[in-house]
Amino acid sequence: MKIRFFTLPLLLLFFLSSLQVSAQDPHLSLWQYAPHYSNPAMAAAYNGQFRASFNYRNQWFAFLGNNSFQTMHGSFDTRIQAFGEDYLALGINAMTDKAGQSQFSQTGGNVTASYMKLLSKNNHYSNRVQYLILGGQVGMAQHSLNWNDLTFSTQFDGEAYNPNLGTGENFGNQSFTYMNMNAGLMWYGVFDDRLSLWFGGAAQHLNQPNVSFYDGTTEALFMKVSANVGGEVPISGSLSLLPSLLFMTQGPSFQVLPGVGIRYTKDEWQEVALRAGVSQRVVGKYDDSIDVDATAVMAGIEFQRLTFAANYDFNISSLEPATNRRGAFELAIIYKHPPTSLRESVKCPSF
Secondary structure, three states, X not given: OHHHHHHHHHHHHHHHHOOOOOOOOOOOOOXXXXXXXXXXXXXXXXXXXXXXXXXXEEEOHHHHHHHOEEEEEEEEEEEEEOOOOOEEEEEEEEEEEEEOOOOEEEEEEEEEEEEEEEEEEOOOOOOOEEEEEEEEEEEXXXXXXXXXXXXXXXXXXXXXXXXXXXXXXXXXXXEEEEEEEEEEEEEEEEEEOOEEEEEEEEEEOOOOOEOOOOOOXXXXXXXXXXXXXXXXXXXXXXXXXXXXXXXXEEOOEEEEEEEEEEEEEOHHHOOEEEEEEEEEEEEEOOOOOXXXXXXXXXXXXXXXXXXXXXXXEEEOOOOHHHHOOEEEEEEEEEEEEOOOOHHHOOOOOOO
């Protein structure tokens, strides 16, 4: 048992180090609850005066402890009427991600703007609307790490690790900053109180900035392209299905996340609804094969202005013998300030 206890973290670190680490973004299983991070066009798609959200993810804590992969994201947006029943949404978001023994971190913030164009509205049924949304982001980001916390094979003296031996490495900068640009497009249609459909796509890191830690060298941050689709379908007087699908590709890697949720509410609950769902993450591996990486299980509650959601990723990939299915914990909180007039009220789908 002692041998296994010490071996599992080593197996995990070996697996992670064998991946093609090529300047890629962190991911979230509760991606619908991080609208600015998923798609800039989603910054406008809510009903209310303004909205604030917070997301937290902790992956591999069971093995890496304080060196686990931790991601935090927060956003704020507000919407104003533009022309007729079109709207302009403005917002900001910030993200920080820290991973591994080197404490490699990605920190950044963006200013978001999106425009909602009314495509159609049925005057006899106010719930029936269609909108097209175009969104964009511009911001700054920083990458950093601590070279001093890393160990190298050249520091092995034949019997054990010896910190007095040279690393044989020519260390570069500890941190650097760069500009970032993103864009997104989204369409949605609401056809009844609990019947809707939406789809969209986004391209992030359009400028493909240089993220090399070494002066005089170039390592472009791969553009990330994503597409998503979802909706709500009533199956009874109180119960709805929430199917969704996310596809992302960045450089040599890709990820597919199909999922389905249920939403349960009753009229007498007064703006209270329960949610539960499951999704399956499929990824492209470093050797160009495909692996079923994790099963994500979530539960949530909508309580008037607040939405809470919690998620756990059960690892079922080829790493499962080492992880014992332990993966990542994730939390999301969204606050929506209700509209005070019909001009501030926009019918939107349930994500």
